[in-house]
Amino acid sequence: MELGLRGRMALVSGGTRGIGRGIVEAMAEQGATVAFCARTPAHVTATETEIRNRGGAVHGATVDVADPGPLQAWVAGAARSMGGLDAVVVNVSAAGGGGGAQGWRTSLETDLLGALTMVEAALPHLARSSAPSITVIASTAAIEVPDGSGPYHAMKAALVNHAAGLARTLGPRGIRVNSVSPGPVLYPGGFWQQSQAARPAQFEAMRARIPLGRMVTVAEVAKAVCFLASPSASGISGINLVVDGAMTQRVQY
Template structure:
């Protein structure tokens, strides 16, 4: 199984969750030191067979090589989890370019590179980590929210197109997720007013954990979710108020 952005936060929790279920997991992230540390820590924690590689997912050729190398190493690819985000929030053309290249296009490239391998699996799936910012207007309503919404649309199309091949596709949309070194820890330190406002919107009185989002991803990847495809699973502790019909 392949996970992008697997060295920290949600991605790392997904790697750990999949490995705990007995899966062999290849993950990537951009920072080589962070990847090496994550791999060592995951193995020390008993995560089983995990393999980390430093990859900039905005580099299409490098991403394709990683998919091919991982498939050769493990002999198969049963699932891909597209988790990387540029977190490009705010105005400016560069944020739009980064959000497109990293959030959306990396997911497309990952799927296209993995598709020949997924077609040989009897329990294949694609899961993209989107965001509640893709389904409602909030402080990230520019490039970030737009590309997260596009991810859900892309995955829904995949689900329909790939259903005859037995390949499922779903999205997971988390709300605020807090972890040391993450975006909300950074906001807490540098923009306490925004952090307090965001916290106040959470009816549970807290933000989510990476493990809580990872549970949703692992559940959708599981072959037991064989009839779940084309859905967007919101994991936000009732943060958002829109009704999904």
Template sequence: MDLGLKGMKAILVGANGGIGRKVAQALAAEGCHVAICGRTQDKVDKVVGELSPTGVTVYSEALDVTEPTSVPAFVEKAAGALGGCDIFISFTSANPGTDTDDCWETILRADILPMRRGIEAAMPYLEKSDAGSIICMSSTGAVEEFMGVQPYNALKAAVMNYAAGLSQKLAPQGIRANCITPGPVMTDDGPWNYIKDNMTEFYDGIMAQIPMGRMTTGEELAKTIAFVASPACKAMTGANIVVDAGFTKRVQF
């Protein structure tokens, strides 16, 4: 299937590792020009090196997404380097794991606000696109109880609502907004490798809850995101796509 991604431009915030890195690879493999950013220059450079053989244009930058002006500035420079923006996705995330004011504020600064600021900055370019697409990243922790009272879970539930609101507002302009809700995802540079080696009992408990007997791979999730973001999925907006190997037990609708 031709996803129609060749020649499109994607701006990816926080794509220097984990799921974001895999999505950058998947989009570039389809001929989509990409801009990526992340906290550390070494990790950003590594991803750029992985994308270079595809021949697409790659813009990259190391920055601190918690600084209020950093993501909007990155989007402006990225859109200038790529010649626009057709796809916007923010992957930045944080989960200190405690129900405190500091935890709520950390997640807002590192996860929610970079997404919102990036979407706002990308909007003038998405409005000019023939296939504008926004992907918001949530978590299955937002739809079922997971590890007790977690600000992360509550705020990821808010992301779903935000994406749904965007989809209704932006549909008349031809811009789609969808939400991707992953369960546990295994990537070579993600947290679950560490958990597997250092928190064995917890890891085994999670694995026992996954009917497929394995976690979703980063490559599998990236292919889903690439499809939903692409013109091949042009009629889908306002959807929440759960990708979790059966981890959640609710009826998905």
């Protein structure tokens, strides 16, 4: 299905593994030109090479989104080199930052302030697009009561709230803003694959919560993101799309 991404220019943070990598691949397959960033140079180069070898138009860069200056420079440089910017996907997370007070600081700087900086830097370029969109990757952790107090849940909740607010403030400028909240995602090298091997009881307990009978895949989340970011979703703004196999019990009115 053609979503209308062909010929569009997209920006994705954290694009070398997991959900971010899946989004870069899916957008490239839809014919978009995609600029992505990550912190590890070797991973950036490998991702860029692999997707280009499959015919994708991608451009990788080494950027730490917690560092505002380089992040702003990357956004501006990517938009300039691609000749514009149509879709922004904010994906990077510190995944809790390792716990403790420093974990909260790391999560704040990476998840929340990194998102704020990326969006603000992208706005002048999105304003020149005929179909601008911003998609924020959150989590079902944002809408469920956590087992304990943790920065990951709090930052994801803040991102969902912020995205909804942006949809209201940027709507008059024609810029759509949505968030996507994946549930547990099973992919090679990810948390839940590691849990399956090292903590099988934890893995099975989580899987048993999911009415679909399995965890969702990276590709399933990426397809949802591509749709919301595309002109095919031109009337959709301000939603939080949950992709979790019906795990969360709250009704999404």
